[in-house]
Each structure stands twice: as C-alpha cells, then as structure tokens.
Amino acid sequence: MRMRLLAVTAALAASLAVVSAQNAPRQIALVVTGGTVVTMDAAGRIVPNGAVAIDGTDIVAVDTAEAVAKQFRGRETIDASGQIVMPGLINTHTHAPMVLYRGLADDLSLTEWLNKYIFPAEAKTVSPEFVRAGTRLALAEMIESGTTTFVDMYYFEEEIARETKDAGMRGVLGQTIIQFPVADAKTPADGLARAETFISMFKDDPLITPAVAPHALYTLDGPTLKAARDLSKRYSVPTLIHVAETRDEVQTAQERFRGSPVAYLDSLGFLGPGVLAAHGVWVSDADIAILKARGVGVSHNPESNMKLASGAAPVPAYLRADIAIGLGTDGAASNNDLDMFEAMRFAALLHKHQTIDPRALSAKSTLEMATIRGARALGMDRTIGSLEARKHADLITVSVSGARQTPMYDPLSHLVYVSHGDDVQNTIVNGRVLMRGRKLQTLDEQAVISGARAWIDKVRAAVK
C-alpha cells in the first residue's frame, strides 16, 4: 500500500514538474527589455515597453516586455528603459582604414582631392599595419555610433576582415581592383588574384561576406571590369563599385564610351543582382530603369556627396522605382566621420532642400534606407535589417531621455531628426554585445586611439 502511495506521489510530482516546466520561462542568452522597440518590419510595428529575446546568434521573439518575460528568462538582461531599441544601422559604403586620413584634405573637388592628396597619401602609407590600425579605429567609431554591418572597399581586405571578425562586427568587404599599381597589387591581375584568395579565405564566414571591389569605370579598363565581375559571379559574392559619382565621370564615359556610366557598364554585361553601385548621383531616368531591370542595389552617401560638391543623387526617383537603395557614410576622409545617424539626417534634409518639397524623403523612408532597404541592397534582407524572430540579433539601443531628446512624440522622427551616434548605449551584433552602456567590449578604446595616432606624422609627411 505504502509502495503504491509512493508511486502515485512520484507520478503526481513528475506530472506537476512537466506542467511547471511548460509554464516556466525558457532560459535564453539575452533579453533587451523596457524600451520602445522600433522593429522596421513590413508592418512597421512599434512596441512601447517592448522586449527583444535573443538566443545564440538570432532573435527568438519581439513582443511586449510582459509577453517576453512570460516566455523567456535571459541569462543576461539589458534594461533599455528610456531608450529606443532598433535594428543596427547598415553602412552600405565606406573605406574603413581611411579614418586615418580624417581631416587631411578638405574643401576640394573629388578629382583634386583624390589625385593630389588621397592617391599620393595611399601610395606612401597603405600597408597591412596601416590598414589594421585604421580598421580598428573605424570599428570603434562604428560600434559606438550604432552601425552593425558595414560595406567596405579597400586594400589588404583580408586584414580588414580579420579585425572586423575579432571585433565581432558584420562586414561585406571588397578587395579593391584598380588599374594603376597600389600597395597590395602591382597590376589589376595581381588585384584579381588577391580578391580570389580573399574570397576563398572568408567564403562561409558567419560575419564576413567577401566581395570584389572594382574601383570605378574611370580607374579601370573594360576587360578588367569584366574580369572583376566574372570573378564575383563565379563565387556568388557581391560586386562593389563607384558609379556616376561626379559630372567628371559622366563626361569621361561620354567621351570614351559614348554613353552614360550606367549604360556603359550595362553594355559590358556588368550590371546584375549582387552589384552594389555607390553614389549613383548623375543618372537619368533611363539609367534608373536599367538599374531597376538589372536588380542593382545603390548606396546613397549624402555627406560625402555634399562635401565634395559631387551633387545630389535622385533619391526620390530611386524610391519611386523601388530600387534597393541604402545609406552610407563613404570613407571618413570625405565625411569626416562614420556616424550613420548624421547620414540619415543629412539625407532627409538634402532631398527636401534639393526638391523644395518637405515630403521628398520622410523620416520613415530614411530609416528604412539605413536598415531594411540597405539590407535589401546587400541581398541580406532575409537575415538582417529588421527586428523579427529568426533574423540575426543585430540591434542597438538609443537613449531618448536626455534634455535634447525631450519630449518625444514620434520615435521615427526622433531617430532621424534628433538622435546622434553618441546617443547609442548598447550595440549587439550576431547576439554578441559589442558595446554595453557605452563601453566597448571587444576593443580596447585607448589602445585603438593611440595606435591610430602613431600614423599622424607618416600621413602628414606623405602629402607634403
């Protein structure tokens, strides 16, 4: 009898345990809770007092703080009250190591700036050590200002990839191909061989997407452009290129090829899905139609375009054509920082000013360009760009409770017209916290800054 009673008790206890396990919150890695969650999903869902549940590298739930607390318990919790929680920003065009040329030469046209300062400085200073020091500085700045994915075009791209991976950042990184001899390649053929080696080194990396980066049509001949595009097609990796940045480039294309930059690239069979065209300032309606038909993504860089007086890209027309257009900072030498919040504000204001129409680019469209539309431009919108279950956990929290940010009526308006990069409090990439409460977790900030300062004299001497 007693044995039977024990057995019954044990069975009852077991079934109770099952019931309570079903009700108990599942333990996961991290919950970011208490903030206003701006998801940037297709429905534009915004959750006041919301939470994002993260396990491993991915988001497992986005809901109210209460609903998430019922389902999940984080081994770690980040309190985001008084903050906006949003997808990390996607910088679709930069040259990370060029932060070491920040402020080196200002107030010049692109042609003069490139030929008198940047190309000569690069010829004398670019090396693996230079690229590593510059990339670490750029990574610190990007993580601190809320960027979680960046697109890069530079030399010694494998060094950039290693630093990016070590810091835990996501990158679409393109090895530059250019016609004249540069630090990492004597000939374009050397550059192509380097790009191929680079692709094989990082092809299936969870954070790094290797890419091929032919510089531009005015710095490359037709056969090299074709070879660069063929290489990226062969390995199914992105192709990054500057397109129609200045009127000079359009004139060059007209004189040499009797067509626009876009038409010329199309005549080579260059344009197609996987191509990301930086700038696209000087394009006609016919060019936009070609870019749309070929599935080309575009990167808009308002600050660099304004600073070099390159012109204003027809962003409203790109949006009307539903082109995948993202935002970028370009290199810090022509910006002079990597703050994507500034890029958003400049974009929204530039196109209102340019068209004399305050509706030309709304806060919402601008935010989309910096997140989900930027992800689409990279062909990565299924995995990043919005806060949704099963996407990678790439997110930031942005303080909106200080004097400058008070009061807040509309979170989307605040993120574009009020927020600064310095307002970012926490940066998470692939489920890993890279900045917690404004303190970098994967980089030693002081070491990074002194490592960058060590290059000042060499850079200055290179342009004397």
Ligand SMILES: [Zn+2]
């Ligand atoms: Zn550029």
